[in-house]
Amino acid sequence: xxxxxxPQGVTHEDRDRARDxxxxxxxxxxxxxxxxxxxxxxxxxxxxxxxxGENDAPSMLSYAATGSQxxxxxxxxxxxxxxAMAVVVQEMAxxxxxxxxxxxxxxxxxxxxxxxxxLLLVDLLFGNLLTLVTEFIGIRAGLGYFGVPPLAxxxxxxxxxxxxxxxxxxxxWERLIMALAILNAVFVPVAILSHPxxxxxxxxxxxxTPLPAWSTNTVLILVADIGATVTPWMIxxxxxxxxxxGLTPADVHRGRWDTVLGALxxxxxxxxxxxxxxxxxRHGMSPHNYQTADFARALVPFVGRIGAxxxxxxxxxxxxxxxxxxxxxxxxxxxxxxxxxxSLNRPPREAAGFYLTLIGVALVAGxxxxxxxxxxxxxxxxxxxxxxxxxPPIFLFLLLLANDxxxxxxxxxxxxxxxxxxxxxxxxxxxGVLFAVSVLDPRLI
Amino acid sequence: MAExxxxxxxxxxxxxxxxxxxxxxxxxPDQLVSAKRHHFGRRAVVGWQTVLFWVxxxxxxxxxxxxxxxxxxxIKG
Numbered sequence: 001x002x003x004x005x006x007p008q009g010v011t012h013e014d015r016d017r018a019r020d021x022x023x024x025x026x027x028x029x030x031x032x033x034x035x036x037x038x039x040x041x042x043x044x045x046x047x048x049x050x051x052x053g054e055n056d057a058p059s060m061l062s063y064a065a066t067g068s069q070x071x072x073x074x075x076x077x078x079x080x081x082x083x084a085m086a087v088v089v090q091e092m093a094x095x096x097x098x099x100x101x102x103x104x105x106x107x108x109x110x111x112x113x114x115x116x117x118x119l120l121l122v123d124l125l126f127g128n129l130l131t132l133v134t135e136f137i138g139i140r141a142g143l144g145y146f147g148v149p150p151l152a153x154x155x156x157x158x159x160x161x162x163x164x165x166x167x168x169x170x171x172x173w174e175r176l177i178m179a180l181a182i183l184n185a186v187f188v189p190v191a192i193l194s195h196p197x198x199x200x201x202x203x204x205x206x207x208x209t210p211l212p213a214w215s216t217n218t219v220l221i222l223v224a225d226i227g228a229t230v231t232p233w234m235i236x237x238x239x240x241x242x243x244x245x246g247l248t249p250a251d252v253h254r255g256r257w258d259t260v261l262g263a264l265x266x267x268x269x270x271x272x273x274x275x276x277x278x279x280x281x282r283h284g285m286s287p288h289n290y291q292t293a294d295f296a297r298a299l300v301p302f303v304g305r306i307g308a309x310x311x312x313x314x315x316x317x318x319x320x321x322x323x324x325x326x327x328x329x330x331x332x333x334x335x336x337x338x339x340x341x342x343s344l345n346r347p348p349r350e351a352a353g354f355y356l357t358l359i360g361v362a363l364v365a366g367x368x369x370x371x372x373x374x375x376x377x378x379x380x381x382x383x384x385x386x387x388x389x390x391x392p393p394i395f396l397f398l399l400l401l402a403n404d405x406x407x408x409x410x411x412x413x414x415x416x417x418x419x420x421x422x423x424x425x426x427x428x429x430x431x432g433v434l435f436a437v438s439v440l441d442p443r444l445i
Numbered sequence: 446m447a448e449x450x451x452x453x454x455x456x457x458x459x460x461x462x463x464x465x466x467x468x469x470x471x472x473x474p475d476q477l478v479s480a481k482r483h484h485f486g487r488r489a490v491v492g493w494q495t496v497l498f499w500v501x502x503x504x505x506x507x508x509x510x511x512x513x514x515x516x517x518x519x520i521k522g
Contacts, residue, residue: 009479010465018463018471025471100485101476111488116498119505248473343478378519385515389508393501400494407485436507439515 016345017246020171024251043254044261045174046097046241049325050090050234051083051262052181055269056131056322057138057315058380059228060187063270064295064311066221067277068285072200073210075221079270080205082229083263085424089395090263092402092413092421093235094255097242099411104239106336107401120232120394121337125361127386128233128330132365133379135319135326140369142316145293146309154366161324161362165355168347170244181321184265186314187272190299193307194279201275216442219434226431227388230424233329235398240332244343249411276303276311323362331358388435392428399425 020042027038066075093104100107105124109117136154143153164176203209212218238259247255277295279302296312303311328344331354335342341351348355368374399421402413413421437444463471474480490498 009477010468011478013478014468014472014476015463017476018468021471022463022467101473101481107485110485113487246472246476248476375519378516381515381519382512385512389511393504396497396501404488406488436511439511439518 012347012350013341013343013345016169016171020246021248028250040254040257043247043251044258045178045245046238046247047090047094047255047258047260048262048265049174049177049181049241049321050238051086051259051266052184052269053237053322053325054086054229054231054234055184055266055318056135057142057319058131058134058383059270060273060315060318061138061295062221062224062228063273064277066225067274068280068295068298069217070212071278071281072196072204072275074204074208074212075225076201076204076271076274077206077208078222078225079274080267082225083267083270085226085427086229086234087259087263088417088420088424089230089398090234090238090259091256092398092417093239094242094247094259095252095411096398096401096408097239098247098252098255099249099409100407101243101246101248102239103243103332103336103342104236104398104401105333107239107407108397109337111401111404111407112397116397117337120397121333123386123390123394124232124236124333125330127231127383127390128326129361129365130379130383130386131231131233132323132326132361133368133376134383135323136366136369137376137380138315138319139323141293142312142314142319145296145312150370154370157320157323158359158362158366160320161327162359164324165328165344165358166348168345170344173344174241174245177321177324180317180324182265183317184269184314184321185272186310186317187269187276190303190307190311190314191272191275193303194276194299195302196275196278216438220438223388223431223435223438224384226427227384227391227435230391230395230428231387232390232394233326235394236333237325237329240329240336240342244332244345252411273314276307279303323365327358327362330361331355384435385439388432392425392432395421395425395428 024039024042027035027042030038063079096102096104096107102110105117105121108120136157139157140150140153143156144150148156164173167173167176242255276299280298283302285298293312296308299311300308332342334340334357335351335354338353340353342354343351346354368379369376399413399418401407402421403418405412469477475483
């Protein structure tokens with residue numbers, strides 16, 4: 001909707017985006033080492049947010065469980081590998097957003113028709129809602145460690161989300177959430193406080209050893225790690241955020257840096273969580289069903305109260321950032337398909353549907369978590385089923401769009417990018433099939 | 446690919462002071478909100494893609510079945 005006071009079809013959203021482009025243009029004109037840093041600072045955002053958003057509450061708890069069950073070994077470098085896979089996928093989403101200036105849902109509906117666009121949208125919204133529920137579970141449990149009641153935890157999360165999105169400016173929102181996301185680093189001091197055997201950490205990173213014993217549980221952790229690192233919401237979020245930020249083909253190179261930097265940070269913080277809880281493994285404590293507060297309490301003798309509190313805070317932060325990113329991905333996707341206004345550069349009065357969706361999905365997920373005796377294990381299981389099984393088709397469409405010359409022009413995938421994408425696609429599909437088999441009959445694995 | 450410098454640049458600190466001409470010069474033509482109403486149009490689907498899309502439809506039905514089985518098993522036990 002055009003603002004009545006705006007002349008010549010130039011909207012408030014266009015002006016804010018132009019303002020960001022002007023800052024970038026000035027950075028392009030500078031010389032010397034400051035230029036590279038300044039340009040990177042202005043360009044980074046969607047990649048870091050998507051990768052640190054992927055380090056969500058369930059993922060961090062999964063890393064913590066891995067550390068406590070397997071110690072330091074194969075799974076440490078495996079985290080790096082899964083993020084390398086995520087870079088291959090997210091780079092395509094970033095490039096599509098920068099070149100087409102469109103979100104994934106919109107391009108899907110445009111190029112493949114409403115049926116596929118609608119199907120992927122329903123799939124995304126359902127999966128996102130379930131994932132949001134798991135984020136609220138993590139936030140509730142993390143704050144529960146400090147004695148915060150569930151209602152206050154859920155209300156506080158929704159308040160943070162509402163304040164962040166109603167700034168009416170993409171740039172402000174992005175910097176606020178990035179400041180929050182970087183707090184994912186709290187797992188690093190927890191890892192240091194646990195006094196890990198650093199030589200073993202170095203050896204594991206270089207040799208992928210010791211290998212875990214082959215079991216159904218090991219396979220499921222491998223599959224879950226792959227499934228959790230490449231998820232549908234990440235594709236929808238990064239492409240839409242890149243378009244909303246106003247990146248262009250001139251920024252693709254730095255967009256890649258943004259994505260790689262995000263992946264490195266997320267992998268480092270994920271590995272820190274594994275290292276932190278590996279102290280439980282070393283001391284013969286091998287919990288299978290620990291939740292946030294259980295992990296924090298179990299860690300107290302080894303990392304102290306401060307370390308344990310940081311661990312619980314880390315889970316809260318991970319859930320909060322993911323809740324913001326996933327809600328935003330849902331709002332972008334729905335507005336793209338319905339043709340409604342969709343930009344964080346729009347004030348709420350100009351994009352009411354977009355903002356209502358964004359806060360509405362979070363409200364629904366928060367309310368679900370507060371229902372007494374709700375089978376939350378069922379929600380967690382369904383999240384995994386939906387995420388792992390719906391990723392291969394969405395990835396396939398992403399690959400088709402990244403090779404669509406009418407949309408991408410000269411920015412279509414290079415052959416090596418297609419090869420890398422095919423390897424990642426094969427692994428995602430294999431993970432999906434193994435997960436389906438484990439659901440139908442675990443004895444077959 | 447660097448952006449071309451302009452002779453006289455406006456103050457980025459004040460979006461309201463950017464004239465429509467400034468906005469048009471700073472954004473790519475298809476970045477404008479009005480230009481985004483343009484659609485790319487349906488892609489021509491070749492033979493192998495038709496087969497692929499039918500495989501995807503079947504995959505989705507299978508996924509639905511797995512999700513239902515998983516949910517039922519979780520509820521029962």
